[in-house]
Amino acid sequence: xxxxxxxxxxxxxxxxxxxxxxxxxxxxxxxxxxxxxxxxxxxxxxxxxxxxxxxxxxxxxxxxxxxxxxxxxxxxxxxxxxxxxxxxxxxxxxxxxxxxxxxxxxxxxxxxxxxxxxxxxxxxxxxxxxxxxxxxxxxxxxxxxxxxxxxxxxxxxxxxxxxxxxxxxxxxxxxxxxxxxxxxxxxxxxxxxxxxxxxxxxxxxxxxxxxxxxxxxxxxxxxxxxxxxxxxxxxxxxx
Amino acid sequence: xxxxxxxxxxxxxxxxxxxxxxxxxxxxxxxxxxxxxxxxxxxxxxxxxxxxxxxxxxxxxxxxxxxxxxxxxxxxxxxxxxxxxxxxxxxxxxxxxxxxxxxxxxxxxxxxxxxxxxxxxxxxxxxxxxxxxxxxxxxxxxxxxxxxxxxxxxxxxxxxxxxxxxxxxxxxxxxxxxxxxxxxxxxxxxxxxxxxxxxxxxxxxxxxxxxxxxxxxxxxxxxxxxxxxxxxxxxxxxxxxxxxxxxxxxxxxxxxxxxxxxxxxxxxxxxxxxxxxxxxxxxxxxxxxxxxxxxxxxxxxxxxxxxxxxxxxxxxxxxxxxxxxxxxxxxxxxxxxxxxxxxxxxxxxxxxxxxxxxxxxxxxxxxxxxxxxxxxxxxxxxxxxxxxxxxxxxxxxxxxxxxxxxxxxxxxxxxxxxxxxxxxxxxxxxxxxxxxxxxxxxxxxxxxxxxxxxxxxxxxxxxxxxxxxxxxxxxxxxxxxxxxxxxxxxxxxxxxxxxxxxxxxxxxxxxxxxxxx
Numbered sequence: 001x002x003x004x005x006x007x008x009x010x011x012x013x014x015x016x017x018x019x020x021x022x023x024x025x026x027x028x029x030x031x032x033x034x035x036x037x038x039x040x041x042x043x044x045x046x047x048x049x050x051x052x053x054x055x056x057x058x059x060x061x062x063x064x065x066x067x068x069x070x071x072x073x074x075x076x077x078x079x080x081x082x083x084x085x086x087x088x089x090x091x092x093x094x095x096x097x098x099x100x101x102x103x104x105x106x107x108x109x110x111x112x113x114x115x116x117x118x119x120x121x122x123x124x125x126x127x128x129x130x131x132x133x134x135x136x137x138x139x140x141x142x143x144x145x146x147x148x149x150x151x152x153x154x155x156x157x158x159x160x161x162x163x164x165x166x167x168x169x170x171x172x173x174x175x176x177x178x179x180x181x182x183x184x185x186x187x188x189x190x191x192x193x194x195x196x197x198x199x200x201x202x203x204x205x206x207x208x209x210x211x212x213x214x215x216x217x218x219x220x221x222x223x224x225x226x227x228x229x230x231x232x233x234x235x236x237x238x239x
Numbered sequence: 240x241x242x243x244x245x246x247x248x249x250x251x252x253x254x255x256x257x258x259x260x261x262x263x264x265x266x267x268x269x270x271x272x273x274x275x276x277x278x279x280x281x282x283x284x285x286x287x288x289x290x291x292x293x294x295x296x297x298x299x300x301x302x303x304x305x306x307x308x309x310x311x312x313x314x315x316x317x318x319x320x321x322x323x324x325x326x327x328x329x330x331x332x333x334x335x336x337x338x339x340x341x342x343x344x345x346x347x348x349x350x351x352x353x354x355x356x357x358x359x360x361x362x363x364x365x366x367x368x369x370x371x372x373x374x375x376x377x378x379x380x381x382x383x384x385x386x387x388x389x390x391x392x393x394x395x396x397x398x399x400x401x402x403x404x405x406x407x408x409x410x411x412x413x414x415x416x417x418x419x420x421x422x423x424x425x426x427x428x429x430x431x432x433x434x435x436x437x438x439x440x441x442x443x444x445x446x447x448x449x450x451x452x453x454x455x456x457x458x459x460x461x462x463x464x465x466x467x468x469x470x471x472x473x474x475x476x477x478x479x480x481x482x483x484x485x486x487x488x489x490x491x492x493x494x495x496x497x498x499x500x501x502x503x504x505x506x507x508x509x510x511x512x513x514x515x516x517x518x519x520x521x522x523x524x525x526x527x528x529x530x531x532x533x534x535x536x537x538x539x540x541x542x543x544x545x546x547x548x549x550x551x552x553x554x555x556x557x558x559x560x561x562x563x564x565x566x567x568x569x570x571x572x573x574x575x576x577x578x579x580x581x582x583x584x585x586x587x588x589x590x591x592x593x594x595x596x597x598x599x600x601x602x603x604x605x606x607x608x609x610x611x612x613x614x615x616x617x618x619x620x621x622x623x624x625x626x627x628x629x630x631x632x633x634x635x636x637x638x639x640x641x642x643x644x645x646x647x648x649x650x651x652x653x654x655x656x657x658x659x660x661x662x663x664x665x666x667x668x669x670x671x672x673x674x675x676x677x678x679x680x681x682x683x684x685x686x687x688x689x690x691x692x693x694x695x696x697x698x699x700x701x702x703x704x705x706x707x708x709x710x711x712x713x714x715x716x717x718x719x720x721x722x723x724x725x726x727x728x729x730x731x732x733x734x735x736x737x738x739x740x741x742x743x744x745x746x747x748x749x750x751x752x753x754x755x756x
Contacts, residue, residue: 177735
């Protein structure tokens with residue numbers, strides 16, 4: 001009997017399977033990721049934890065397709081205490097409706113948590129992205145409950161070291177950057193099961209590398225590990 | 240015609256204790272050198288205090304007694320505010336000084352689903368304001384007032400039924416000088432019925448025409464004109480707190496009374512509030528002023544109260560301390576806008592009401608400050624730091640659209656050729672920023688460009704940076720003093736973070752301006 005047929009037996013459970021749960025969700029815009037998520041997208045009415053130590057590796061572009069979709073509805077998209085200024089032309093170039101995006105500046109983590117929880121609970125925010133710093137398990141739970149109540153898509157960004165700690169958030173994803181692609185590891189999801197690491201091209205910037213662009217500028221290299229005589233020439237060329 | 244009279248007995252006492260949740264023994268006194276008790280509340284009465292007693296005797300009975308002389312001016316103002324609040328029930332109302340209000344409600348019966356439901360609305364509303372009143376209904380205003388003064392919560396709709404009811408009421412309730420009622424009492428005439436049984440001409444000769452007229456008016460035998468009440472254009476209320484407070488909760492309790500009044504006033508005006516000012520008066524220091532703005536006009540008292548609560552507790556959160564205990568509060572409606580009622584839809588709606596959507600913005604603003612909650616819009620400028628603007632949430636679709644549309648069209652159309660990107664300053668307001676079609680702009684911008692270290696003659700950020708694309712030259716702003724001449728590159732650091740860096744033309748220093756994320 002071929003192995004495939006054996007595996008089709010419903011009595012056999014494979015480690016990478018997860019229970020399909022009917023959760024309201026918004027498509028992520030990445031087919032590979034949608035396949036791995038119960039409900040086929042970012043869970044709405046739940047909190048998602050995104051863990052990464054690097055800022056700017058593509059965490060926003062990962063969320064962007066969903067945010068763009070939500071921004072054309074009537075609810076708000078709230079960014080609580082973003083680490084930098086959101087660049088309006090950048091968001092617009094993604095097709096995001098800026099009229100729905102609201103930024104909240106806070107003075108402390110406590111304020112950020114309060115604002116994020118309030119927004120999630122209000123029911124008038126489609127998505128709430130919060131950079132809340134060190135959120136304890138208790139605050140995450142509060143936000144999760146608020147998201148359930150207000151039916152909002154809540155996202156909390158945290159450091160990678162939190163991955164080892166338990167968290168009440170139903171979806172937890174760890175991000176690392178790898179040259180062209182963004183490496184995703186789902187640490188926890190509804191329905192359980194082990195998820196294979198994903199490598200997504202989130203279109204972090206355009207693909208045409210320096211080799212092409214810099215042909216008319218002498219001495220600019222694709223890698224910084226070139227020997228220094230040429231770097232010297234680079235400086236001369238630029239100066 | 241159908242008149243409702245709301246008689247607020249012991250109005251001065253009610254007004255004073257309005258802002259207190261569980262008042263202890265309290266009395267209103269006559270003031271002066273030897274003050275006497277004018278009226279007292281139930282806790283005071285249970286201590287054995289009665290009107291007419293000297294205040295020193297009352298204090299001996301209840302050591303924790305709080306007292307205050309009667310304030311006629313405040314009473315008059317408060318009565319007018321109750322009238323403004325009651326304006327939501329009828330447009331024909333009149334003050335019956337010092338402590339009663341007359342409402343002609345024949346025309347409002349249908350709107351409020353009949354008399355019973357209207358009276359329920361009235362009494363529930365009054366108790367929200369912190370008042371208890373005797374509410375009597377009669378076909379004549381004088382009749383309604385007599386019934387209400389007698390403490391009868393009765394509803395009489397026909398003259399024929401009113402007559403026997405009035406006949407049993409004492410003469411003291413009439414608006415007549417004390418000598419008249421005293422003289423009649425000496426004659427053995429105590430009730431209205433007995434008085435009406437006397438010959439009219441003799442009665443008029445002895446006690447003046449006004450007594451006969453008042454009796455006639457009560458039974459609709461004479462016209463009974465009333466001076467109509469004209470509502471003010473803005474709501475201003477001052478409430479003196481019985482005991483100075485420091486905490487938010489009792490303060491909010493007192494404020495709630497005024498907010499309920501304000502809501503009635505707004506409903507009467509068919510308006511919603513957009514700017515509200517709450518002043519907290521202290522004994523020795525300058526008053527604390529709390530201002531509230533509403534994105535969408537509202538007259539929902541719960542919404543106003545939630546915002547006030549957020550604001551007051553927000554003050555505490557920021558370590559702001561009230562300089563002193565609050566002894567009085569003033570609430571002023573600074574700006575109102577017409578607000579019609581919304582038609583209900585035939586089918587259940589799942590759309591979010593517009594007002595609901597703004598609630599969260601107001602909520603956040605009340606706590607974190609107005610500037611802390613904002614939106615951004617792009618602005619047509621080549622310099623990244625000037626190519627966006629802060630704007631009101633939800634408002635940028637207006638100004639943002641003209642700014643955004645040329646860019647969108649340019650990104651879908653053929654990429655602009657390199658010569659046309661150097662736009663002359665005069666046309667810069669409509670020129671799209673120089674984005675070559677292949678470059679997506681970054682999503683994060685640093686508040687101020689961060690100067691990069693130079694490592695081995697190349698820019699570095701926690702390690703060497705790899706240049707990926709560039710340069711994109713931006714040379715702009717020579718006309719407004721913010722002259723920039725920069726070459727932008729996209730670079731990647733060792734950890735994989737993509738950065739937007741630039742090098743100035745006239746120096747060799749590199750700066751980090753954005754992150755791609």
